[in-house]
Amino acid sequence: MKSSSLHCWIVVNGYLQHDKFSSLALFLQASAVRKGISADLIRNSNLIPVIENGTPLLKGTFEKLPDFVLFMDKDIHLARHLELLGLPVYNSSTAIEVCDSKAKTHQALANHGIPMPKTLFPPFTYEGIERKNLDAFKKIGSELGYPLVVKEAYGSFGEQVYLIPSEHEFLEMVNKLGHRPFIMQEFIEHSKGRDIRVNVVGNQVIASMQRKSEHDFRANMTAGGEASSYTPTKEESDLAIRCAAILGVDFAGVDLLFGEDGPLLCEVNSNSHLLNIYECTGINIADSMFDYVMDDMRKRKES
Template identity: 35%
Template structure:
């Protein structure tokens, strides 16, 4: 069984701390007898032809298409990487997750539209239009509020803004640097400041759930120093997580939930979720579960 991980760094550049999830997948594949290689987008040449549907160009050499591909670029997926992933899908390769699913999750506003129009609980969200009308922001969102880049991961590009004065200063700074910046505003769910939940969904079921918390920041990401502990998923958590993954057609998903007064709100979805914190909280089995799921989906024996 042959597979590729599409990632930003080659195998000899990986470190356990920075690239934990990819390193774990590589080790688990080796233990299972799966031939798994890391391919960066820059190694691939995209040639669209109807004559050869059994190979692709890697480092300028024709290479047989793999049985499966795991994209691990998440919100950093470029247009070129999307094109490569779509090409592999057209060639009949099983891609976990597909290009359309990654694109849907990468655009945070689109994802919130999808969730809200499916009647799922999410923070009230507003797209910024420059120049910003502070009266509309005050009326529709209120303060404090959360400012987010439309794309971003691991807590990057997310800011808590407590007052109108700070908000005006931040928007002026953003506008002066990029008047076409895509920024969204969200209501601040104050009952969840400094804590949230991450549910790991694989193949339509929750295989792990953890609570993340921080003593120093309103962002509780493990990658930013947050504390993690196992959390028993309730039926509500399982439904919100699996339904979010289903709407975006994600085989693998990290679904972040906020603690609300009477339940939970969906914060965001991740198409290439890291699982260092999850395995620290619940034990090491996420990488193995992913590969077992892919083996089941493709119907190919791991050692083939």
């Protein structure tokens, strides 16, 4: 394939020493090469953002800055620093930051007519300051009913998500979480152990899969769920595309629940893991991501 003459960095976390993340990085790099893009895998730990005399600089083990960055990490400060240097970053630091927090995601999607589970936000406390009066949480439990779902604001692969059966266990969980940010939601019984992952690139659905678990209320594959290829309805596709557009993500894995009256937004993953859906559907979303980026880079050059 003729080279596009573009050079990119694929930024990954330097401290996640796990095969699944290494495999994803190589998967993305291989896709870039197929598209004729020169791609370097760069660990965030090898880049040091610097502000000197009010000017953003970047120190690290690299020869030159790239034409664009595919940012596959959640190092928000680094992503924003790269943008300060004038580099196009996909996804943007703002989009990654909003999607990284389940609390920020749901609030960003409010007032847009996005169907989602009823969501409540806990009273804030500081680190080391125990919530001794839990009356507010007793009211929250009455509002949502039991069982209810507690989700830590930051977490991946279905971890840090808890199904709480009673007030006693709810108050225990609140004390256990302490100052860590979390949200509380109604439990969607109709979607117990099943959900949909819809991968969106630009304003298009590229691939989808349904995940099911026979033994866990979470459908995530890391939690033991199994996946099968899935063709989303128009309503499901439109919802995923709308959520991605509102949050400003160039590409994302949008998770939907099966509500009794239609799909409900569960969460939006700006750094979606692409290997599971590739193995499930045979669709390489990375190819579509680089097609999107090359088209966007062309538009930037022409404007």
